[in-house]
Amino acid sequence: xxxxxxxxxxxxxxxxxxxxxxxxxxxxxxxxxxxxxxxxxxxxxxxxxxxxxxxxxxxxxxxxxxxxxxxxxxxxxxxxxxxxxxxxxxxxxxxxxxxxxxxxxxxxxxxxxxxxxxxxxxxxxxxxxxxxxxxxxxxxxxxxxxxxxxxxxxxxxxxxxxxxxxxxxxxxxxxxxxxxxx
Numbered sequence: 001x002x003x004x005x006x007x008x009x010x011x012x013x014x015x016x017x018x019x020x021x022x023x024x025x026x027x028x029x030x031x032x033x034x035x036x037x038x039x040x041x042x043x044x045x046x047x048x049x050x051x052x053x054x055x056x057x058x059x060x061x062x063x064x065x066x067x068x069x070x071x072x073x074x075x076x077x078x079x080x081x082x083x084x085x086x087x088x089x090x091x092x093x094x095x096x097x098x099x100x101x102x103x104x105x106x107x108x109x110x111x112x113x114x115x116x117x118x119x120x121x122x123x124x125x126x127x128x129x130x131x132x133x134x135x136x137x138x139x140x141x142x143x144x145x146x147x148x149x150x151x152x153x154x155x156x157x158x159x160x161x162x163x164x165x166x167x168x169x170x171x172x173x174x175x176x177x178x179x180x181x182x
Contacts, residue, residue: 034139034168036108037127042078042101044131045124046070049147051178052133052158055170057143062086063093065181068147076101080112085181126164128157135161141170151180 051066060066063084071079078099086093095114099122102109111119120143126135133153136145146153146161166172 034123034125034137034141036105036123036125038108039106040108040124040127041131042072042107045107045127045134046072046078047149049134049149050151050180052146052148052153052180053175053177054146055142055144055174056176060084062088064179066178070099073098078110125168126161133157133161135165137165137168137170141168144170144175146175 048067048069051068054060054066064087066082066084068083069081071081073079078101080097080099081094082097083092083094085091097112097114099110099112100119101107102111108124110122110124112122113119121138123137123139124134125137126133128134132149134147136147137143144165146158146165162172162175
């Protein structure tokens with residue numbers, strides 16, 4: 001597993017910064033009405049999650065076996081570690097971030113910071129009662145991740161998630177299943 005050096009992080013940050021600027025400048029009134037789950041127990045949410053499907057993003061290009069690990073910090077923030085395999089390059093890519101809970105959101109709205117000073121919205125919009133799956137979106141509906149505690153998800157659960165996500169206004173034609181490792 002290789003960690004990026006500072007110049008590689010900076011090179012990766014430039015498109016992220018540009019995207020963040022565009023997202024900041026493009027206000028979408030529909031974004032204001034994206035409903036999150038009412039409450040997230042961060043201790044139960046902590047741990048490892050496998051990406052089942054997502055709206056592919058440039059920073060995930062070529063990734064397989066994508067997963068995220070969330071660890072609560074003593075200061076109330078959350079340590080985020082994302083990783084994926086890059087088969088074409090024969091290596092693993094890892095990135096870390098810090099997530100901040102938005103006050104008054106029931107812990108369902110987070111702001112994730114991979115690069116200072118920019119924070120991306122990470123809203124938990126669907127969550128299993130037993131925390132076996134979670135769906136994370138952005139209020140502009142351009143970002144979506146379906147996560148599971150296991151590398152595979154049964155079709156009935158997945159189909160139910162897709163129906164609820166569609167009702168929330170996400171364009172399912174952009175959704176791609178993630179190849180997971182066995």
